[in-house]
Amino acid sequence: MLELKNVSFEVTDVNGEKKKILDDINLRFDEDKFVVITGPNGSGKSTLARILMGIETPTSGKIYLDGEDITGKTITERAKLGISFALQQPVRFKGIKVRDLIEIAAGRKMETNEACEYLSRVGLCARDYIDREVNASLSGGELKRIEIASILARGTKIALFDEPEAGIDLWSFQSLIKVFEGMREDLKSSIIIISHQERILNIADEIILIKGGKVHKRGQKKDMILDILGATLEGGVCGKYMEGSDETC
């Protein structure tokens, strides 16, 4: 179980003024739940995910994993404790192959068939990709899937995904959503996804709506729909909640 208690995060802007990105967040993520965090742009969702992974340090408050205070733990320590994180913009590496990344994620060498299994699960024709470099020759959609495959290979108790729909085309998204639907059906860990996409919201056990750095509401989609639409209108009308849209404005 992952828990945030009174977590705030402040930054100082160019004028020297302090700005609160997260304001006294209290959240608990129970085991084996599929939770989607949504909200308007700039509401603090990605910051929240980065704080959970240890990429950012909260200005105040505490984070607990299974009762242990992990607030001061590094990214590496949290990874070893069982948290995985898929970045919004997957990283490219010259010279590091897809196989290498899967093996680093799994923390061990593996046979080709086993490594390919993870790629197949995210809809990639494994043998075409396993020896390719994770570099600019891969499309945004391919990189996203490889990123997810690396999370699957880790097999940790908590998996965080920061806007998996960001930066990919509509067709890639359509097949990506199937991967998440498959993960939902075969849930073996807590999955926390930052997303705007209705089809991802549809399969959530629980939705958390963040607005202005605060938890505005949490619950099931049927109880949240008006709040989500309201947040959409406040943030300016765009297609990001429309089914199948790849818009991430």
Added chain:
Amino acid sequence: MLNKDQLELLNEIAGITCNPGGAINIRANGQLAERNVTENINIRTKEDKPGIDIIVKAGTKGETVYIPVVIDESGMTDVVYNDFFIGEDADVTIVAGCGIHNCGEHDSQHDGIHRFFLEKNAHIRYVENHYGSGDGNGKRILNPVTEVYQEEGSSCEMEMVQIKGVDSTVRTTKDKNKKDAKLVVRERLMTHGSQIAESNYVTVLEGENSSADVVSRSVARDRSYQKYVSRIVGNAACYGHTECDAILMDSARVLAVPELDAACIDASLVHEAAIGKIAGDQLIKLMTLGLTPEEAEEKIIEGFLG
């Protein structure tokens, strides 16, 4: 007989710890240590200057020639002239390289001047590995000069590797390509301490449909300095590409100087150069997979240098 240090060097630069059979010429401290020839590959000592001629018969396929040089004598300066004559339609691998072990106070230096003459449709894969070891104050210096003359339809793949221990190196490589001839160079380089490494490539594409692809990937650490100059001259309808990709660390410095000289309307020449530190996102990504920052850095460098 090679001693223990020499055998270790041999393993580092050529991946062999004994005579693997086939064509081989091992040079140790400026002297011939071991030589084999085969039916198709002859090796002869030059009579006018130090060095050897390697003659590969036309049509020879699949053989490997080893010509490593090892030096473990401090203060040694070794200059060697090796000429390779590759017959028509031959397809062979040449494993060269030099390892210097210097535990003494004096500089040890090896200057290998290699010339390759590739006949029509010949193909070579040339692997050159430079390595230095030893804790003496004497420097380990390597200044290889490589010249390649490619006849019609020939192709030459060169892998130049220098990962560790060479204090100073100036690498000069020249290539001339006739019609349909192809050159591929992959240089991998890592410098550390106060090492200096300079690479100068000049490729002249003078035949129609000739091509060159010269790519350097390097890592510069500590206070080391690297200079990469790659000049491609297009005198015909040809394709040339040169790329310098460097990771910069600590207080190191890297200078990349691509030069393209197109003298034909149908010459297509491209250069790319990118120098920078390891991206923060790359480190973060590998740390989220459980690596420490140091492990992540090493993994990125290991992958980059392949």
